[in-house]
Structures are given as structure tokens and as C-alpha cells.
Amino acid sequence: MPLNHRVRILIACPDRPGIIAAVSQTLLALGGNIVTADQHSEDPDQGMFFMRVEVDFPEGTEEEHTALPFQALASRFGMYLRVSRSDTRKRIAVFVSREDHCLKELAWQCETGEIGASIALVVSNHPHAANWAKTSGIPFYHIPVIPSHKTDAEAEAKALLHDIDLVVLARYMQILSPGFVADWAGRMINIHHSFLPAFIGPNPYRQAFDRGVKLIGATAHYVTADLDQGPIIEQDVQRVDHRHRVHDLRRLGRHVERMVLARAVRWHVEDRVLIHQNRTVVFP
């Protein structure tokens, strides 16, 4: 398949001299023109090196033609190297429960093109968003989660996720099994309605109110087996004061949640996020 569109390359490897020279040399030899490049070196001595490049190849450049040089580059430096075409629209599966503001914001930004992806389907343990999904032309699957039949519900959801690039838990209040989480490692984003690691667990706005904080926040992170412990992609906060009751925090929080989640999803979809250990490198 010819690489007629811009290609994004994500790289991670132990730092050492000569990486940028080798990468740029390889691309030049292939006729590629670097359009944007971002690097980050944790520590030139013994840290990791991260890079994101957007490249335009000459018309007609075949994908297989580039495969070998990239493979040589990767093996020379012990690189994680991922190539993504910018002309394939990623497909997102959104999981929601009752609160639908994050889902709607994502749908909206996908529609306007701010997020260059499409919502392929919505899974919910509540029928709440069914009508909206129908109107929006998005397939909606109501999969109730009964405590005694959690495994069945998850299996049902799992079966729907073919050709899906990213799972987004957009205020999905159910806990997924470690197996499911492992399958989607690095490709499943959750929005937690607090400024993590503050207020881990349920009802963070109630916790925030009780603690009397002066700012509330939201955190978008990759999902890992440890709940609310995954690598953070984005966070933001909103000022509050003594006049705000718990329901005010919820209302104000909803705006932060949807903005934070939408940014995180956009960055993931544009291949701007690298995960290393429990941290992310984001080239925005």
C-alpha cells in the first residue's frame, strides 16, 4: 500500500549518541521529509530516549519499501518503533454508565474533526443514552452488569470490539477484569473525576467536599490492573470555594472531565503519547 499520506513514527529506546542522526538519515534515504519532530531524553547517560516524527514520503512510496530500513534502525538501537498512517481514522469504543457528558463531548469532537477518529460503538450498562445514540447514528449496546453475571457481560462487550483501536471508559462505573484490561493495555483510557492521586475510589466529589479543597480536578489515564493507578495522560483543575456544595462540584467537574478526556483521546489518536513504566511522554 503506498504511503501517500503523512506518517507518524513513535520511538522509544535507551538513550545513546547518534539516535537522531540515524533516524533522520534513514528517513532522508527513503526520500522522507520530516515535517515535525519532537524528542525527549530523560537523561543522556542512562535514561530513555523518546521521539515522535511526522514524515511525508514521496508519492508512490510503498509501505513494504520502508519496512526493512525501519527494522534495521529499530534493532540497531533496541527501539520500540511504531509507524502509523495519518489517513486511517481510528475507531473508538466508548463505555458509559449513567453520566453521558463525556460521551457526548467525544462524539461532538469526532464529528467536528477535532478528534480525528470515529466512535464505532457505545457500550453501556444503562439504557439511558440509547436514544441519543440512535439519533447520532452510533451503534448502541445495552449490556446490563449484574454482579453475579459480570463475566458474561464482559464477554458480551468483548465480542463487540473487533476493528477497535481504542476503548474509552467515559464515566463507566464498572470494574473490568484483569484479563480484559491486559488485552487493552495502552489502548484503553479512563477518566477519573478527581485530581489523582487525590480521592481515589468512589464518589470523589463527595470526598473533595468533605476535605474542603479549593480546586477540583479530573484525570485521564491509561487503564491498568491497579484501579486509578495507570499512567496519567492529562489532568486539569477548576477553582471552587465554600459556596459550592457536592452537586456544584459535580456540575463544575463535568466540564473539566470532558475537556481533559477529549484532550487525552485526541493525543492518543494522533499518536502523541508514549508510555514508559508508569508515566507518559506526551508530545502535544
Add this chain to the structure above:
Amino acid sequence: MPLNHRVRILIACPDRPGIIAAVSQTLLALGGNIVTADQHSEDPDQGMFFMRVEVDFPEGTEEEHTALPFQALASRFGMYLRVSRSDTRKRIAVFVSREDHCLKELAWQCETGEIGASIALVVSNHPHAANWAKTSGIPFYHIPVIPSHKTDAEAEAKALLHDIDLVVLARYMQILSPGFVADWAGRMINIHHSFLPAFIGPNPYRQAFDRGVKLIGATAHYVTADLDQGPIIEQDVQRVDHRHRVHDLRRLGRHVERMVLARAVRWHVEDRVLIHQNRTVVFP
């Protein structure tokens, strides 16, 4: 003593109809002119009511002349009622360890008048800031804290705190005894170098780095027996990203810390803060 200057009144009581009418009536009868007034009602049914009023009394109004009406008002509504003259400059004792940026910011803002108070003395377990204090004309007491003699050190510090209105722990890395803390309840402010309740305890910037957060913060709170658990007065945050190492977080954090602490101290000094249970009402 005549009340020739603006007077600040702080009120807290169970909410019920008629409080504002009674307060404003009482002040009017005394010839007082309300210059600013702020109220907050948690819940008109069964919550608390909070109020802050600034009043100008006619020249020559004697303090004792106002005492009885205020007493009557307070007992009628079961009020906490505190009257402060705005012409008495509060005296602050600042406790520091090695890091002096918070101390210097406070000194600076006291000097320029942004904080309408004066730093009466500095107590430190390090000699570090002695020279600066000398140049600035602020009495400096170096009281080393040896683990085996903590009680002595505290007693020494305690003896210095006569005529002090507020104790500020401006990055003081020593834990004070419950007795000391109790003596200064509601009159001792600490700056914690994280967005509480995230990263309680030592080395919050290291913790923040390890967790990979995208915002760091600082929290000014009243000191209570439970470390880092006291009522929060003010918080703020600063955006960071993957490029920032622990020492960068410290550097960026210092700016947030001094701004947050200075705001909290200013509000306290201007009698803008009411404490109820573990939360503050701040009328900024």
C-alpha cells in the same frame, strides 16, 4: 479606646431567619456604616451561617460602647462573633528550615503593604537565613532541633511567641507537639508543597514525579494535630510535563508555594477566614 478605624466583624452561627436584619440593625443603631458585607449560608434549614462585615463607626465611638450590643446579638443567635480593628498590624512569627523562598515572599509582601502585618521574628532550625534576617532587620532565632531534645527546642520557641498573632510554618520541616498545635489552633498556618490530599508526607515532589502527574500544587492550611489534615485555606497548581525532573518540580513548585502561602496569610491577617469543622469559609 475609640474605634476611629474600620472594624471587621466575623460571625458564625446556626442559620435561621433574621440574622442579617439583626446584625445590620445593631450596627445602624451604633451609627456604624457597613462598608462591605459577605455572607454564606450552608443551608437555610439547618446549616451554619457565616458573615464578615467591615464597618466604619463615627469618630469617637468607644470600644466599650459597642461591647454590650454585640454581646446581646451574639447570645441571641448563639453566635461566634469576633471584632477586629483594622488599625492594629498583626504580628507574625515565621518558622523556617532550609528553604527560605516562602519566608522571603512574606517579608516582601509585609514590606510593600500587600500583607498588612509585620514579621516580628523568625525561628529556624538552621542558621541559613540569619544573614538575610539581619539585613532585613528581623529578629532571628536559631533553634536547632535535636531529636532527643525536641521538647526543649519547642519550649524555647514557645517562649518567644508573646504578642504574636499568627504563626506561619513557611517550609518548617519539623513536627510540632500536639500541645503546641492546640495552643495555636486557628492561628497557625502551614504550607504543604503538594496539592493536598495528594502526596501527604515527606518529599511530595518526588512522589509527584513518580506518579507522573501533569500538574503540581501547593496547599496552605491551618495546622491541626493530624499532619497535613487541617482546614485548607488556599491551593493552586502549576502545569508540568514529562520534561520536568524532580528538581524542576521543586523549582516550579516554589513559585506556587510562596504565592499560595502569601494569599492565605493575607486573608487570615485581614480576618477573611472562618473555620468550621474541617473546612474554611474565605471571603476574599
Add this chain to the structure above:
Amino acid sequence: MPLNHRVRILIACPDRPGIIAAVSQTLLALGGNIVTADQHSEDPDQGMFFMRVEVDFPEGTEEEHTALPFQALASRFGMYLRVSRSDTRKRIAVFVSREDHCLKELAWQCETGEIGASIALVVSNHPHAANWAKTSGIPFYHIPVIPSHKTDAEAEAKALLHDIDLVVLARYMQILSPGFVADWAGRMINIHHSFLPAFIGPNPYRQAFDRGVKLIGATAHYVTADLDQGPIIEQDVQRVDHRHRVHDLRRLGRHVERMVLARAVRWHVEDRVLIHQNRTVVFP
């Protein structure tokens, strides 16, 4: 009509002693319980005094029963005094052109109840949003604006605005006549896509890009005869940098615009805004 719901009172008058006492006394005499109260005094000597009170009256209190005491109060102090029932949902007419993000955000927040109002109709000089409006059940009027027939278009729009409490220009790119503006003085809000007074006039994002600013902003203001000069209700900004081209500024700006406009509309709808000269007092 009985005042069975919470009532909001907005007051503005020249400051002088005794206003708060008189207001609270009047309300107490009517059996009203002040639930929240906010005041602002520009200057106790010769400035203006502003107040917002929310009051609960006893069940069965008739509106006409309160009219006379309020009238007496107002005339005694030369007050502007406006009473609004919180149980009547304000009706908004939204004017848009091609860009529909502000319209959609308003519709969304009205639907979720964050803005306690309803969008009664949409007027647009483009057919663009017609389908969306139909799906949302909002009457949509496509009124093209042809330069030579501007007066006709405006007359057509005007005829639609019966029972409308607020007109919102949600990125409506047409200039309204002074007569129209005067009719809706204090009841028509515009969103300008810059941090006013910077970048007045057309294409502010292009101007912002050319000037190389590091923050872009949006401004919600009441519409007056002088374009982009009306009293500002709310503003906010978003950080940008050299990587952002004009279309990025537009994209980022859209988020600020809709948030700023939604806040301004909510405050207006909840009777939280007083206009004095060319400035607003907002009790949020």
C-alpha cells in the same frame, strides 16, 4: 400569584448608611428568609451599592402583598430593584451563523439543567444548523441576510421574539441595527472570539496569530450600539504557542468561547448580573 418559590432580588442604588438594614428589615417583616445575600459597595462615600438576595417567602405569600413594601424601599433609597421568581424558566433566542459550537453548548447545558432556561428558537442566516435543530426539537428560522435587505431580515427576526427573555448572539456574524440593540439593552449577550479589548473587529484569531500572542481568549458581553464595547460579563483565556497556526487558534478558541458564553448566560439567567455604566457586577 403566590410566591411559593425562591425569589431573587437585584438592587442598585447610591450607597449610604442603612441600606442593608432596611432591605433585611423589609424582608423580615414580610416573613421572608434570606437564603443568600451578596453585596458590593464601590465606595461607601459616593459610589454605588449593589445587592443580590435570594429569599424564601412563607407559602401562600401573594406577589401583590410584597409589591408595596418593595416600592417603598426602592423609592426611599432611589433604588433600581428587580424581583424575579426562580420558578419561571427564562426563554432564550439564539442567533447563529455558520459556527454552531456555542449554540450546541447552550442547548446542551439547557437540556442538562446547568442553565436553568430553555432555547425557544434559533435564528440563523445560514441553513447549516437546521437539521440539528429539528432533531433537538428547537424551532429553527433560516433568515438569510442580504446586504441590500438587511432591514427586512431584522424585521423578520424581530417578529419572532415574543415571550423571549434573552437574545444570545452565539457567533452571529451580522451587525444588528441600533434600534434592535436598544430594544434588547441588558438582555442581549454576544460572544466575541478574543480577549477584549484586544482584537476588536473581524477575524480576531488571524489578528492574534499575526501579533504572536501567547494566550488567546474569549469575551461574553452585553451588546451595545458600539460594537465589541459593551459591558463584559465574563472572559477566559487559553495558552497557545508558536506551534499553533490560525486554524489551531480557532479550534482551541472554540472551547473557550463556548465555556465563557455558557457561564455568562447562566449568570444572566440566574439574575446574577447587574450593569452599571459600562461595567458589570457579577455575583456568581
Add this chain to the structure above:
Amino acid sequence: MPLNHRVRILIACPDRPGIIAAVSQTLLALGGNIVTADQHSEDPDQGMFFMRVEVDFPEGTEEEHTALPFQALASRFGMYLRVSRSDTRKRIAVFVSREDHCLKELAWQCETGEIGASIALVVSNHPHAANWAKTSGIPFYHIPVIPSHKTDAEAEAKALLHDIDLVVLARYMQILSPGFVADWAGRMINIHHSFLPAFIGPNPYRQAFDRGVKLIGATAHYVTADLDQGPIIEQDVQRVDHRHRVHDLRRLGRHVERMVLARAVRWHVEDRVLIHQNRTVVFP
């Protein structure tokens, strides 16, 4: 002189394929290890390309040894290429008038090492800061500016600026001649106490108050012949509301001013700023 310390290279040239490859190749050939690299391409087709690299050369690498390869590189691509050693502490001359908060913040950050430079001297048209400068060990020159003798005053100041790398106008309220400005093009930073381009000219806080804005700001920019029109390096804002009078805006603004100026100076001093036309590229 051996390049035993980290070296910073700033590059600007018309974009075209192969630049990154050529730069990294050149550095690799010299034994240099790229520690950090930032690029920005306006537009791969016909825009400018900007780059900042930090490089570690092997111990003993002589400066003249690198000169020729850099020259070859620069002429091949029509590059502006500037090499700076990170071990030479830049020397700053600060010009102030009456307000000294920006001066003090700069002095403070230079002292703590946050800004890796030193304040070589202070020039002021007021004697105000003389004592503080003396205590701080910074040479202070009181050069009064009398309208009829402006040229003399400027000549006197000019004579002091030997071995100076950067001139900072830290709330200096005098206008400098076009000749002086031209001499220091790209090496003279001003702080304007508004969010430019809003409130150009004198007394911006008064203007901001009169316009009723809800945010105030500050702008650090390079000085050009057109007052307040130079390339912006950094801006920030602070929320205000109807309670703030002009002197409150001034007070709040001072904090924004000193933070914005300090960031801009730090970035300049660390060779993080490139100017192109009237815009800056900042690699923070």
C-alpha cells in the same frame, strides 16, 4: 578554548528536507552527543525551520575545531546559527523607575540560580532602589531623566553597558531612543503591565478598570522601535472582578508582571527564544 561544558545551538532557516539529518550528522562527526533537541517547522513547503539543540562535546574539544563544520552547515542551508556556551553566566542590566518588584524578583531568581545569570548593574531614574541595591551588592546608577536632557541621560546609561548581554526594562517608565533600541535589538526585554495588545500605552490598569475586564495580564516582549509592539515572549493573566479597584489591579498585577518577566528572562538567558519577523519561537 575547550568546550568542556554543554553547548546550546540555535538555528533558523527556510525549511527544506534534510536539515535535521545534516545537523545531527555534523554534531555526531564532532563527537557531540545531543542532549535535548527541539524543532519547529512553520510549514514544510515554504516556511521557516527553527531548532534548538543542547550538545555535550567530548572533553578537550576546542571551540575553533567546531567553527568550520558549523560554518559549512550554516552556509549550506542559509542558516542563522548561534552557538552559546552554558558555562558563561550572562550579565544583565536592569532599568527601573519607581516600582521595584520586577527588579527584586529578577535579583532573587538570579541569586537562587533559577535564572542562570547575574545582575551586573541597575540603572534608575529614581533613587528609590539605591539602598536595596547597596545591601544586595549590586552597582546602582541613579540617572535622572529630565525631558530637556533625555539624550544625555541615555548616553550616560549607554556608557555603562559594556560586557552586558541583556538589558531588561523592569517597569522603566522612560522611552528610549530608536538608536538605543536598535543597538539592543533582540537583547532588550520589556515588561508591559497589560495583556498586549490590549491597553497599549500609559496606565493600563486604569484602562483595564475602565473597560471592566474580568482578567488582567502582563506581557514580556523584546523592545522594538514601535512601543509595545515588539515580539512577545510570554504573557499571563490573573482573574479579577467587580470588587477590585484600580489599586487592587495594580497589586494583583505586580505578581503577574514579575512572574512573566522572570520566565521571559530565564528563557532568553538559556537561549530558548528565537525571533522571526514579529513573533517568537520559545522552546521552554
